[in-house]
Structure formats: C-alpha cells, structure tokens
Amino acid sequence: xxxxxxxxxxxxxxxxxxxxxxxxxxxxxxxxxxxxxxxxxxxxxxxxxxxxxxxxxxxxxxxxxxxxxxxxxxxxxxxxxxxxxxxxxxxxxxxxxxxxxxxxxxxxxxxxxxxxxxxxxxxxxxxxxxxxxxxxxxxxxxxxxxxxxxxxxxxxxxxxxxxxxxxxxxxxxxxxxxxxxxxxxxxxxxxxxxxxxxxxxxxxxxxxxxxxxxxxxxxxxxxxxxxxxxxxxxxxxxxxxxxxxxxxxxxxxxxxxxxx
Amino acid sequence: xxxxxxxxxxxxxxxxxxxxxxxxxxxxxxxxxxxxxxxxxxxxxxxxxxxxxxxxxxxxxxxxxxxxxxxxxxxxxxxxxxxxxxxxxxxxxxxxxxxxxxxxxxxxxxxxxxxxxxxxxxxxxxxxxxxxxxxxxxxxxxxxxxxxxxxxxxxxxxxxxxxxxxxxxxxxxxxxxxxxxxxxxxxxxxxxxxxxxxxxxxxxxxxxxxxxxxxxxxxxxxxxxxxxxxxxxxxxxxxxxxxxxxxxxxxxxxx
Numbered sequence: 385x386x387x388x389x390x391x392x393x394x395x396x397x398x399x400x401x402x403x404x405x406x407x408x409x410x411x412x413x414x415x416x417x418x419x420x421x422x423x424x425x426x427x428x429x430x431x432x433x434x435x436x437x438x439x440x441x442x443x444x445x446x447x448x449x450x451x452x453x454x455x456x457x458x459x460x461x462x463x464x465x466x467x468x469x470x471x472x473x474x475x476x477x478x479x480x481x482x483x484x485x486x487x488x489x490x491x492x493x494x495x496x497x498x499x500x501x502x503x504x505x506x507x508x509x510x511x512x513x514x515x516x517x518x519x520x521x522x523x524x525x526x527x528x529x530x531x532x533x534x535x536x537x538x539x540x541x542x543x544x545x546x547x548x549x550x551x552x553x554x555x556x557x558x559x560x561x562x563x564x565x566x567x568x569x570x571x572x573x574x575x576x577x578x579x580x581x582x583x584x585x586x587x588x589x590x591x592x593x594x595x596x597x598x599x600x601x602x603x604x605x606x607x608x609x610x611x612x613x614x615x616x617x618x619x620x621x622x623x624x625x626x627x628x629x630x631x632x633x634x635x636x637x638x639x640x641x642x643x644x
Numbered sequence: 645x646x647x648x649x650x651x652x653x654x655x656x657x658x659x660x661x662x663x664x665x666x667x668x669x670x671x672x673x674x675x676x677x678x679x680x681x682x683x684x685x686x687x688x689x690x691x692x693x694x695x696x697x698x699x700x701x702x703x704x705x706x707x708x709x710x711x712x713x714x715x716x717x718x719x720x721x722x723x724x725x726x727x728x729x730x731x732x733x734x735x736x737x738x739x740x741x742x743x744x745x746x747x748x749x750x751x752x753x754x755x756x757x758x759x760x761x762x763x764x765x766x767x768x769x770x771x772x773x774x775x776x777x778x779x780x781x782x783x784x785x786x787x788x789x790x791x792x793x794x795x796x797x798x799x800x801x802x803x804x805x806x807x808x809x810x811x812x813x814x815x816x817x818x819x820x821x822x823x824x825x826x827x828x829x830x831x832x833x834x835x836x837x838x839x840x841x842x843x844x845x846x847x848x849x850x851x852x853x854x855x856x857x858x859x860x861x862x863x864x865x866x867x868x869x870x871x872x873x874x875x876x877x878x879x880x881x882x883x884x885x886x887x888x889x890x891x892x893x894x895x896x897x898x899x
Binding site for chain 1: 653654655656657658706707708710711715722724725728729731732735736739740774777778780781
C-alpha cells in the first residue's frame with residue numbers, strides 16, 4: 385500500500401527497537417529451530433488452541449512476502465546468492481512482512497504467530513560467514529517478541545524426521561550446499577545444521593529464548609507450550625472490536641439494544 | 645589513498661579487501677544532475693588511455709533490478725524494505741561486478757554509491773545510524789565526485805529533459821501538493837544531506853551548474869592524480885620512479 389495521503393512527514397527515528405519490549409496491545413509469539421525440529425507443527429497446534437479460546441490470531445512465516453519471494457527463488461535457482469545478498473534478501477522480506485503483516489495486527493490487539501524470526505537470520509547468516517554484529521544491526525528495526533520458543537533437537541533426530549517424514553529430501557540451501565562442505569547432501573546438511581545448532585545455543589542465552597525439548601512426543605510438547613503461553617498471556621487483554629462510548633449513545637438514540 | 649583498501653563498516657567477513665588493486669570511483673549527486681553522461685565520457689577518456697574500465701549503476705544488478713522495478717510500480721514500500729532492496733542490489737553488484745573488477749585491476753566507475761542510499765533513507769527517517777550500518781559491507785571508494793546543483797537549476801533541467809517522476813519527486817512522502825512542489829522540497833532535502841556528507845566523507849565537489857565540458861574537465865582533473873598514483877604503484881617490482889612521467893617509456897633497467 386502507498387502511505388496514506390496527506391500523512392505528515394515527521395523526522396523522528398523509529399520508536400521501536402529490538403532492544404525494548406513493544407507497547408502495542410497485541411502479542412507476538414515466535415518459534416525458532418532447525419528444519420526437522422517440529423516447530424511449525426507446534427506453532428500450528430498452538431494456533432488451533434488460541435483460536436479455540438476465542439483469540440484473534442494472525443500467522444506469518446519466514447521468507448513469504450510478495451516483495452522478494454520470487455527474487456529469492458530465482459537467486460537460489462541460479463545459485464548466484466552470496467552470504468550477504470542471501471542475508472539482505474531475507475531482511476528485506478522480513479521488513480516487508482513486519483510492516484504489512486506483523487505491526488498492523490499487533491496494533492489492532494491481535495496475537496501474531498511467526499514461524500521463524502530474526503533469530504533465524506542471526507544463526508544462519510553467521511554460519512554462512514556474515515559478521516554477527518552486522519546482521520544484528522541489520523535487524524535492529526525488528527520488535528522484540530513477547531515470547532520466543534526455541535525447539536532444541538539433536539541433529540540425528542532432525543535428519544530422521546526429514547528423511548522419514550513428509551519431505552523425504554533436503555533442500556539445497558537448507559543443507560548448506562552453497563558452502564561446499566560436502567558433495568553429499570545428507571552430510572552437508574548434518575555439518576551445516578550442526579553449526580546452526582551451536583549458533584542457536586548462543587542466541588538462546590543472548591536473547592533469553594524459551595527452550596523446548598523437541599525430542600518429546602508432539603502432544604507433550606504442546607502441553608508445555610500452552611502452559612508457557614498461558615503465563616505469557618496473563619496480562620493480555622484481547623480487543624473485541626466492541627462499541628465505544630460514542631457508539632453506545634448512537635445505538636441508544638435509535639432504541640437498538642446492543643450485542644455484548 | 646590507494647593503499648589499505650577498507651570497508652565502510654563491518655565489511656564482508658569472508659573477504660579480505662587488501663588485494664583489490666583497481667580504482668573505485670563513485671560519482672554522486674541527486675537525480676537528473678547528469679551523472680550518467682559524464683560517466684560515459686569518463687569511460688571513453690580512460691579507455692583511450694589504455695585503462696580497463698567497468699561501470700556499475702544503481703538498481704542494475706541481475707538479482708534485483710526486476711524486483712525494484714516491480715516495487716516502484718506498486719505499493720510495497722515501507723522505509724526499511726525500500727532501503728534494503730537497494731542494499732541487496734548494491735551487494736549483488738559489489739560481489740559480482742565491483743570486487744572481481746578491482747581484483748583484476750580495472751577502474752570501476754560507479755553511477756551513485758552508498759551515499760545516495762544514505763541521503764534517501766535519512767530524508768525519509770531522520771535516522772542516520774541504521775542505514776550506515778546496513779551498508780557496512782561496502783568498500784570505501786578511492787574517490788567520490790559529488791556533482792552539486794541547486795534545486796532551481798535542477799528543476800528546469802529535469803523538466804527540459806525527461807520530466808519529473810513520482811520517485812524523484814519523493815511523492816511517496818507527500819512532500820508537497822503536486823509533483824513540482826514535492827520535487828523541489830524532496831530534492832532540496834537530498835542536496836542538504838549530500839552537502840553534509842561532502843564534508844564528513846571528503847567528497848570532491850564539482851559545480852554541476854556549469855556547461856558539460858567544464859564539468860567533464862573538472863572530473864578528469866580530480867581523477868587524474870589517482871591514475872598517476874596507480875602507474876607508480878602497480879608494477880611493484882620493476883618500474884623505476886622516472887618511468888611514470890612518460891607512459892610509453894620502457895621500464896628502466898635498474899630495479
């Protein structure tokens with residue numbers, strides 16, 4: 385969307401930073417973890433539960449904006465992406481989604497669920513050889529999530545899940561094949577994702593992510609996740625899009641009884 | 645200046661820039677100031693002298709040019725995506741064009757450089773720090789020539805040639821009631837930023853209100869010292885100090 389017509393140009397630095405909690409009425413919950421950690425499954429189940437509780441939920445996932453999805457796909461296909469352009473493309477995608485998909489529902493008081501967040505970039509890009517300091521500065525416009533789950537899983541479990549599960553194979557960039565670690569995709573995946581795992585371990589401490597044992601049974605993990613989410617949402621007051629004062633006056637005038 | 649090539653900020657952690665021996669020359673200045681035609685003339689001038697030259701221009705990367713075109717036609721631009729699209733384009737050109745060319749000893753003429761991104765982002769956000777951090781992977785050029793103009797002259801020149809367009813008028817920011825007002829306001833803010841950066845980053849300033857021949861003359865005069873420098877430094881082993889004054893001279897035998 386183009387910016388609203390007539391909006392005044394105000395020269396102020398952006399008020400939101402990664403460093404501080406946001407002040408929006410909504411809540412932002414994110415999941416992190418390597419491929420095969422089961423994070424997407426868990427997030428889906430959390431969404432079902434939140435919706436069953438009557439919450440308005442908005443879901444967004446990594447690398448899905450219309451703005452750069454096509455470019456990323458082409459760049460990956462032609463294998464012309466460098467660690468830096470790879471990183472910048474994902475940051476562009478993230479910026480676009482933050483602006484269009486994450487901030488509006490947060491401002492409207494909804495619960496936003498994000499499958500992967502900036503931490504994914506911190507982990508992956510560092511392993512690809514991009515400066516850790518730089519990628520953090522790159523994402524400094526991101527807002528801090530209210531709750532960030534990290535699904536911790538041993539590399540062998542992840543590999544078994546990916547090979548035995550629905551996917552059945554590894555993707556080129558997910559296996560880090562661009563890094564020339566090994567010609568063997570499985571071996572490359574093992575080495576690349578192991579490095580990402582140790583990068584995640586540092587990030588968990590740095591940003592205080594909530595670590596989940598991703599080797600447990602699906603429903604056990606989900607129980608844990610819901611318990612943590614319940615505590616995080618204690619202060620959350622959902623907006624029901626109800627009727628303001630002026631509106632009640634309006635309805636009374638016309639003798640219409642309001643729905644609650 | 646040529647020794648110790650360095651990054652603007654954090655840099656590309658996986659690439660040591662010290663062996664990039666060519667020359668990186670950026671031509672900066674606001675929209676419609678005549679950068680591209682001067683770069684064409686400079687390229688001709690340098691190639692006649694026997695230098696290898698490549699030119700690289702804003703939004704011209706293989707990776708991003710289409711995406712940027714699409715984004716401009718539509719809708720999608722918040723401040724961060726706007727700047728990050730250009731940063732991605734720049735990174736792609738840096739790693740696939742500029743760095744390989746410098747490594748092979750080419751002179752790279754860049755039509756716009758990171759300072760354009762700084763000016764545009766700062767005008768839109770009032771914040772300098774983030775955009776400068778983003779472009780921390782860029783190489784510091786050997787020379788930045790800033791074609792400086794005033795908005796009145798610029799407005800006439802742009803109207804006479806191709807006319808004012810939406811983005812060059814900063815219409816996304818609604819700086820003014822119509823294209824003309826917005827153009828004047830937006831461009832004056834950009835020029836203000838360029839002026840500040842000219843001091844901070846030691847640009848060579850060229851008066852772009854002058855006739856094209858004089859501008860070209862001035863640009864060549866700024867670039868010339870960099871070339872002599874190169875002739876002196878490049879063949880480290882052989883060429884004696886006396887050979888530099890005459891390019892046709894055979895290397896003197898003492899070494």
